[in-house]
Amino acid sequence: MRSKFLTWRTWLTALTLLSLMGCAAVLSTQVEQRLDQQFGPEDPAKFDAPAKPLLAGQRQVMDYDRQIKPLLDKRCVVCHACYDAPCQLKLSSFEGLTRGANPSDIYANRLIAANPTRLYLDAQSNADWRSQGFFPVLNERESSLAANREAGVMHRLLALKQRAPQSSEPLLSEKDFDLSIDRKAQCPRIEQMDAYEAQHPQWGMPFGLPALSEPEHRVLSSWLAFGAPRSAPKPLPASELAQIEQWERLLNEDSLKSQLMSRYVYEHWFVGHLYFDEAKTAGAGNQPQHFYQLVRSATPPGEAIVPIATRRPYDDPGVARVYYRLRPHQESVINKTHLPLALNKARMARLKRWFLEPSYALNALPSYEVAVASNPFIAFRALPVESRHRFLLDEAQFIFAAFMKGPVCRGQVALNVINDYFWVFFTQPGIEVQSQDEDALAGSLETLRMPAEHESTAGLLSFRGYAKLEQQYLQRKSEFMNARFGAQSPVTLKTLWSGRQAGEQPNPNAALTAFRHFDSASVVQGLHGERPQTVLVLDFALFERIYYLLVSGFDIYGNIGHQLATRLYMDFLRMEGEFNFLALLPKASRQLVHDQWYRGASPAHIEQLSAMRAYFDQETGLRFKTDEPLPELFGLLRQHYAGLDDGQHRIDTAPLPAASKAQLQELSTLQGRAATLMPEVSYLWLQTSGSAGGQPFTLLRHSAHLNVASPFGEEKKRVPDEDRLQVLQGFVGAYPNALLRVESADLKRFVGAVSELKSESDYAGLMQRYGVRRTDPGFWPHSDQLLEKTSQRPIWEAGLFDYSRLENR
Numbered sequence: 063m064r065s066k067f068l069t070w071r072t073w074l075t076a077l078t079l080l081s082l083m084g085c086a087a088v089l090s091t092q093v094e095q096r097l098d099q100q101f102g103p104e105d106p107a108k109f110d111a112p113a114k115p116l117l118a119g120q121r122q123v124m125d126y127d128r129q130i131k132p133l134l135d136k137r138c139v140v141c142h143a144c145y146d147a148p149c150q151l152k153l154s155s156f157e158g159l160t161r162g163a164n165p166s167d168i169y170a171n172r173l174i175a176a177n178p179t180r181l182y183l184d185a186q187s188n189a190d191w192r193s194q195g196f197f198p199v200l201n202e203r204e205s206s207l208a209a210n211r212e213a214g215v216m217h218r219l220l221a222l223k224q225r226a227p228q229s230s231e232p233l234l235s236e237k238d239f240d241l242s243i244d245r246k247a248q249c250p251r252i253e254q255m256d257a258y259e260a261q262h263p264q265w266g267m268p269f270g271l272p273a274l275s276e277p278e279h280r281v282l283s284s285w286l287a288f289g290a291p292r293s294a295p296k297p298l299p300a301s302e303l304a305q306i307e308q309w310e311r312l313l314n315e316d317s318l319k320s321q322l323m324s325r326y327v328y329e330h331w332f333v334g335h336l337y338f339d340e341a342k343t344a345g346a347g348n349q350p351q352h353f354y355q356l357v358r359s360a361t362p363p364g365e366a367i368v369p370i371a372t373r374r375p376y377d378d379p380g381v382a383r384v385y386y387r388l389r390p391h392q393e394s395v396i397n398k399t400h401l402p403l404a405l406n407k408a409r410m411a412r413l414k415r416w417f418l419e420p421s422y423a424l425n426a427l428p429s430y431e432v433a434v435a436s437n438p439f440i441a442f443r444a445l446p447v448e449s450r451h452r453f454l455l456d457e458a459q460f461i462f463a464a465f466m467k468g469p470v471c472r473g474q475v476a477l478n479v480i481n482d483y484f485w486v487f488f489t490q491p492g493i494e495v496q497s498q499d500e501d502a503l504a505g506s507l508e509t510l511r512m513p514a515e516h517e518s519t520a521g522l523l524s525f526r527g528y529a530k531l532e533q534q535y536l537q538r539k540s541e542f543m544n545a546r547f548g549a550q551s552p553v554t555l556k557t558l559w560s561g562r563q564a565g566e567q568p569n570p571n572a573a574l575t576a577f578r579h580f581d582s583a584s585v586v587q588g589l590h591g592e593r594p595q596t597v598l599v600l601d602f603a604l605f606e607r608i609y610y611l612l613v614s615g616f617d618i619y620g621n622i623g624h625q626l627a628t629r630l631y632m633d634f635l636r637m638e639g640e641f642n643f644l645a646l647l648p649k650a651s652r653q654l655v656h657d658q659w660y661r662g663a664s665p666a667h668i669e670q671l672s673a674m675r676a677y678f679d680q681e682t683g684l685r686f687k688t689d690e691p692l693p694e695l696f697g698l699l700r701q702h703y704a705g706l707d708d709g710q711h712r713i714d715t716a717p718l719p720a721a722s723k724a725q726l727q728e729l730s731t732l733q734g735r736a737a738t739l740m741p742e743v744s745y746l747w748l749q750t751s752g753s754a755g756g757q758p759f760t761l762l763r764h765s766a767h768l769n770v771a772s773p774f775g776e777e778k779k780r781v782p783d784e785d786r787l788q789v790l791q792g793f794v795g796a797y798p799n800a801l802l803r804v805e806s807a808d809l810k811r812f813v814g815a816v817s818e819l820k821s822e823s824d825y826a827g828l829m830q831r832y833g834v835r836r837t838d839p840g841f842w843p844h845s846d847q848l849l850e851k852t853s854q855r856p857i858w859e860a861g862l863f864d865y866s867r868l869e870n871r
Contacts, residue, residue: 090253101203106189108202109160113292124285126292140865143396149249154393161191162198165249176619205289217286223266223273310363313386323417332375339404353391378430397861398796416449436515451491451602458571465612466583481595482764486574488559489601509535513627514615532634552683573703579742581797588707598639662768711790729813730789736819738782741799760794793859797867801834
């Protein structure tokens, strides 16, 4: 009887839901008909027309570039910018605003790859976007004050927030607000706004954050009411147009050498924000006025760019000749995807020296067949190996950051393949198998295949084949390594690229520190902290494979098989990098270090690790003085790379009194339960007593794990007693989980309070005293202060933060 009752109840629930859905559909249709009668039918092409000049009166109150865009950046883009912006509504550009919203999730466990929806690439008009499931948030009916207000989703959501401002209670009600990352998105069309406002009167915009101030709301709502006008974009400065012409000439020469070089450069720079550091374009603080993107176009320089939209940068362009063009980056700069790269005469000269001046045979360009194009060792086999290696090293932070800080807006999709905190080094060009004997690399081409050759619909069964290929590659590499680095020429610190070369400035890219967070990850120049959780040493083939696996070959719109195969393959590459590092240690100590890194690993992983462990069996050339070689090696590495970076993230370089620096250093040694209770990423604003100034710092919590050898059961592998806190000067991480504000005179008490955390109630007390929660009436002024500071920090810290991961605790 109970089973039958549940069955009938299930049917009744389903029928009720269907009935409600039917009623909702009827109501939506009725609302749409009413709006059509009042304001005419929707015109998807309304905002596709070129911008018209504003009237003098309009320019005074609603200039988009001077008044509206800065306001949108500070209040809206901080949640609506990345690929996973709520409802795919990207407010980081005018084109994103007019494109509108789409309820489909980009990050989903799909069996079949989804169609990409990349702004400026996968559609060229709002009418095209409507055919791909996007709906407007601006009024696309007749333009009148009444229509722009009543028929515009954005205007109504802003007005809803003004009618029901956020509660002044310290925490938002979990019953009323779901702030989890996987919450179901609410994406009301204009026809559904009446019902949305009735059901969710507290869900106005900005969602879960304080309302806009009355003056801010007046400016933005007036602009929307007048039809969201925009003046024509200003022309680029002549100094930059001249440099664009120079670079496009270099990248589009007719010779086969030039075409192959440009294809290689494009596949590594396509995610970058390129800028001219020699042009007089300084904007606010240290930031350039304009950034550019390197794109593939069907048209040559001098003509309008016609972008080639392919899923991956190496896919068949479908045209006889590809042209590489510099297109202005049209969106606001957000920290999460900001990958700056300077273009200048010196870089141009290096590209020529590496790829155009050497003598090498090239009779034809490689095909775009996926088995060729997805494997850079086949596609670019003709390019000198050492040149490719030096190209990667020249901006190693940029290349490495591309797969930690790039388009993957949800780090947990891929980042649990690495530890929370590790150092990265690189082998010296010209000393390993790939540089010393190109025939050895050529013999490994087939074994260097990667999951991306299955495009975006990889099956997990194919992964076993890649595991066998990796074993074959390691066997070939092992034979060379054991012969190359024997007793006569052992591995030493000279094996590593030092970043120093006679006649040139030291390159700070030689040593990097990486920080992995649940939502994203960051990489900075220099060695930070005392004891990283692991260390990677990347040779050329390893560095290139990681890039093509996680950047050029990774598709966020791909199916779950593609994503999981990518993650599993990265296990091999991480372990290979770790074993490269272990070669610097005495043979007798390697096993102990390795076992510490892989505590509790599954039998399958132990078998894989055992096979990898045997691939290098030579003694290190380093001489150790203690019976603890690992910490001694860390010390040697810090000495070896000392002075290479500018110290911008170190506490000791901050403009603070010695006592304040000592207190921050004490906080940066915190380990155990107190560290566990802290968020992963906290921005600490150290307020200078008696003034409006202050200094930003980042508090990072490094979560300890028994191992990261599997994407499953991460929480079961957590070791909270080994969690650590680290403090860095400036901003590290794109998604702050908490904002803290401390008076310099109160810093010692703050450090003591963090050190004594034992429970969630202790943390709540800490936030009550020092936190700027999402409910704080002063939240936006504090946010403005932080964002203003980013313009004064180095260019890698530039960009808007994303507040979608702020905690409610």
